[in-house]
Amino acid sequence: MIENHAKQSGGSDKIDKSSPIPIYYQIMSQLREKILDGAYPVDSTLPPERELVETYQVSRMTIRQAIMELVNEGILVRRKGIGTFVAPPKLEQPLNSLTSFTEDMAQRGMKAGSHVVSFQQMKPDPSTRKLLGIGAHEPVFEYVRLRLADDDPMALETTTLLASLCPGLQKDDLENKSLYDVLNERWGIQLEYATQSLEPILAPAYEAGLLHVPTGSPLLLMHRVTYNQNGKAFEHVKSMYRGDRYKFVTEL
Incomplete structure (x- = not known):
């Protein structure tokens, strides 16, 4: 079946060994083109290494290098003990857009969901006091939510919120709901603007378990401070x- 798909894609299986372009890169480019053309659908596997070796008349090491490049790009994903599969396309997230996760997923035709991992009221730590401009004794809500799209873990959020602006907030308010909708409907809080930073990190063991990715997998860490209408x-x-499911874009 995979061979038939490859033939239907119209892609070439030929490589130019006299080209200055490395052979592994030529193979990687051809495999990528077939994946993007739909010759190898999401969650399907590529042909076995031995078949690719025969097709391209190269060493197994060269094939593995081409496949590893596609894994690094997030086009393929390795599943321990199972194999290498075509990954779902990454979701593009605009850096200059201030929308809720729930709204964002709805716009993509996906079902948003949330699981509250923890919820507590507490005194702010020094970092939070500085970020929110509050005193040591002004209480905050801190909660951790696992964000889901079509029941698939996408992100892990730790939110610290001024308790004085939303008295009576409960854990149930955060399950499968947009926090921003709740804040607006019950307390009249509107989002005006936010500052954000983004950096790559490797997944710690605990967070990796919640996100269903291997420990050490690439993640994108975003910090955001949100301001109201005042x-x-x-x-x-x-x-x-999840680095294998998201990419961030911005307009310059």
Whole structure:
């Protein structure tokens, strides 16, 4: 079946050994083109290494290098003890857009979901006091949510929220709901703007388990401070996005 798909894609299995372009890169480019053309659908496997070796008349090491490049790009994904599969396409997330996760998933035609891992009211730590401009004794809500799209873990969010702006907030308010909708409907809080930073990290063991990725997998760590209609910082969010499912874009 995979061979038939490959033939239907119209892609060439020929490589130019006299080209200055490395052979593994030529093979990688051809495999990528077939994947993007749909010759190898999401969750399907590539032909066995021995078949690719025969097709391209190269060493097994060269084939493995080409496949590893596609894994590094997030086009293929390795599943321990099972094999290498075509990964779902990454979701593009605009850096200059201030929308809720629930709204974002709805716009993509996906079902958003949330699982509250923890929820507590506490005194702010020094970092939170600085970010939100509050005193040591002003209480905050801190909660951790696993964000889901079509029941697949996508991100882990740790949110710190000024308790004085939303008295009576409960854990149930955060299950499978948009926090921003709840804040607006019950307390009249509107999002005005936010500051964000983004950096790559490797998944710690605990977070990797929640996100269903191997420990050490690439994640995208975002810090955001959100301001209301009065220019008051009311929320700090630390989000860990799966690197194999997300890419962030911005318009310059």
